[in-house]
Amino acid sequence: MTIATADLYDERGDELDSLSLQLLDLGGHVAFDGPVRTVRCHRDNALVKEVLATPGDGAVLVIDGGGSLESALVGDLIAASAVENGWAGIIVHGAIRDREAMASLPLGVKALGSNPRKSAKGGVGEIDVPVTIAGVVFAPGRHVWADDDGVVVER
Template sequence: MMSTADLYDLHGEALQSLPLQLRSFGGVPRFEGPIRTVRCFQDNALVKRILQTPGDGAVLVVDGSGSLQTALMGDMIAQSAVDAGWAGVVIHGCVRDSVALARMPLGVKALGTNPRKSAKEGTGEIDVVVEFGGVSFRPGARLHADEDGVLVER
């Protein structure tokens, strides 16, 4: 996989660069794939549901509205993603079980951690355009992530 810096040098404005300083939590620091999305707020039922379906190398982008109040993914949901063939998860919110996530063959980027569980109501939306940090994440567009950040095709 080409670095995000080299990709940006090659393609420039054809790519959106996420300015948020997400932390890397997964055992795979570099990942890429077509985007799937979930929009939810302090409720991870849809995240769990989608990550149990075949990922085929996709990246799930979760717009959790930047909430730091609850975690939207932990080790059990992440293991489902690994088992289902997802390349990674980018969360505009928190994760938990960070030590376990670091040992998993999955790319994970998020704002931070919180041990508090989220609700399980299933509220939110799947496969809609989500936006945070000034970047639009469209289902099907390609996402590239590494140690330097996240790039998304326009």
């Protein structure tokens, strides 16, 4: 059972950062949590696909797409791979696609929005590096919690 982010912040606020960026809940699970893994990429989702095809062990992949809504970084096939590999969720500072299919998967997905345009597949980007989204640092290994109130992460 995932603890509510508001309750968690009340208990541990000085140890947490709260993401002020408003993300849409687009997956089948609204509440999810786990250790942070990261991908930094811009309009290229090859590394996202690569990472989500590995064992997730309950982790949450935080994707820093620079806030671009020009093309989707996650679609239904990549999200289904995440489910098969035991990922708890995906947080995308960018767009996803296949919203209807994504909503039916047992996976937490938060993103800025959607775009049917697919991304490049060149493998440009970085894996498991600290990423900063709206002033909040998501460092690999720290814990992140997400629900319908928002996102909090350990400092």
